[in-house]
C-alpha cells in the first residue's frame with residue numbers, strides 16, 4: 001500500500017442556499033454521511049449554511065437543528081465575512097456548495113478559488129453565462145489546482161455531464177445532443193398532449209404542484225432550456241453564448257408585453273386558443289415536445305416545440321422526466337439515452353452530493 005495514501009479524507013463544506021436542493025443536500029449529508037464514509041472513505045462535514053439573509057457556522061459540523069439555528073438570524077449573510085471566517089479556521093479540503101440561483105454568488109467564485117476552496121454547484125449561472133467569464137474561471141481553476149463539479153446543472157441528478165466527460169476521455173466525439181431538458185415543460189406537454197384540458201389549466205396545475213417557477217412565464221420563455229444547451233455545448237468544446245441559441249419562446253406574441261402574471265392570466269384565452277390550434281393541427285399519433293437540439297457539425301443550437309411520434313423515446317416520456325439522447329461517432333445512429341426525473345430537490349441534491357464525494361476521492 002502507498003504509505004502516502006490517506007485512509008480517509010475529510011471535506012469541509014459550506015452550503016450556500018437552503019431551497020429544495022440546498023436543504024436536501026444538508027439533510028442527506030447528515031443522514032447518510034456515515035455510510036458514505038464507510039464505503040467511499042470520504043467524511044463530508046457541513047460546517048456552515050447560508051441563505052440570502054443569514055448564515056450559521058460551526059467548526060465541528062452543523063447538526064439536525066440547522067434550520068432553526070439559521071432562522072434564528074444570529075449572523076447576517078455577508079460573503080466577505082464568511083470567506084474570512086473560513087480562512088481563519090485553516091481547514092483542509094474546503095468546498096463551497098452553491099445551491100443558489102444567484103449571480104452575486106457566481107461572481108464570487110474567483111475569490112473562493114483564490115482562497116483555495118473547491119466548488120460544487122447546482123447553480124448554472126457561471127456555466128451558461130458569458131463565455132469570457134466562464135473561460136477565466138476555468139483558467140483560474142487550472143492555475144490553482146482546484147476542482148469544480150456541476151453535474152446537477154443540466155439533468156438534476158442524472159449523470160449527463162459525467163457521461164459526456166467519459167466519452168470524451170475515451171476519445172469518442174459527440175455529434176449531437178437532443179432531448180427534453182426541463183422537467184416542468186416535460187410535465188406540461190406530456191399532460192397537455194394526453195388530455196382534453198386547456199393549456200392554462202395544465203400550466204396552473206403544474207405551478208400549484210411547485211413544478212414551475214413562481215411565475216411560469218420564466219419556464220415558458222425557454223431560457224432555462226437554452227442555458228442547459230449552452231452548458232452541454234461548452235462541455236464538448238464549443239465557445240458558445242446564449243445569443244447563439246435559437247429559442248422558440250412558448251409565450252404567444254400577443255401576451256409577451258404583460259407586465260405581471262395576473263395580467264398575463266387575465267388573457268389566458270389567448271394562450272389556450274394558441275395551443276388548441278397547434279394541438280388540432282398535429283398529425284395522427286404525434287405529440288408535442290419542447291426539445292433542445294445541439295448539432296455539433298452544423299454548430300446549431302436550438303430549442304423548439306416540435307411534434308414527435310407518440311411511440312418514439314421522447315414521445316413516450318412521462319411526468320416530469322427529462323431525456324437526453326447523445327449521438328457519438330462510435331455509437332453511430334443509435335443514441336446513448338439517459339432518462340429519469342429531471343427536477344426535484346432530492347434527486348438534484350444527490351447529484352451535488354456525488355460531486356462532493358468525487359472531490360473527496362480525488363484528495364485521498
Ligand SMILES: NC(=O)c1ccc[n+]([C@@H]2O[C@H](COP(=O)([O-])OP(=O)(O)OC[C@H]3O[C@@H](n4cnc5c(N)ncnc54)[C@H](OP(=O)(O)O)[C@@H]3O)[C@@H](O)[C@H]2O)c1
Nearest residue numbers: 017018019020021051052099100101102122123343344348
Ligand atoms: N429544484 C430543482 O429541481 C433543480 C434542479 C436542477 C437544478 N436546480 C438549480 O439548483 C439551484 C437551487 O435550486 P432550488 O430549487 O433549491 O432554488 P431556490 O428554491 O430558488 O433556493 C435558492 C436558495 O438560495 C438562497 N440564496 C440566494 N442568494 C443567496 C446568497 N447570496 N447567499 C446565500 N444563499 C442565497 C436563497 O435564500 P432564501 O431562502 O433566503 O431566499 C434560497 O435558500 C438553482 O440554481 C436551480 O436552478 C434546481
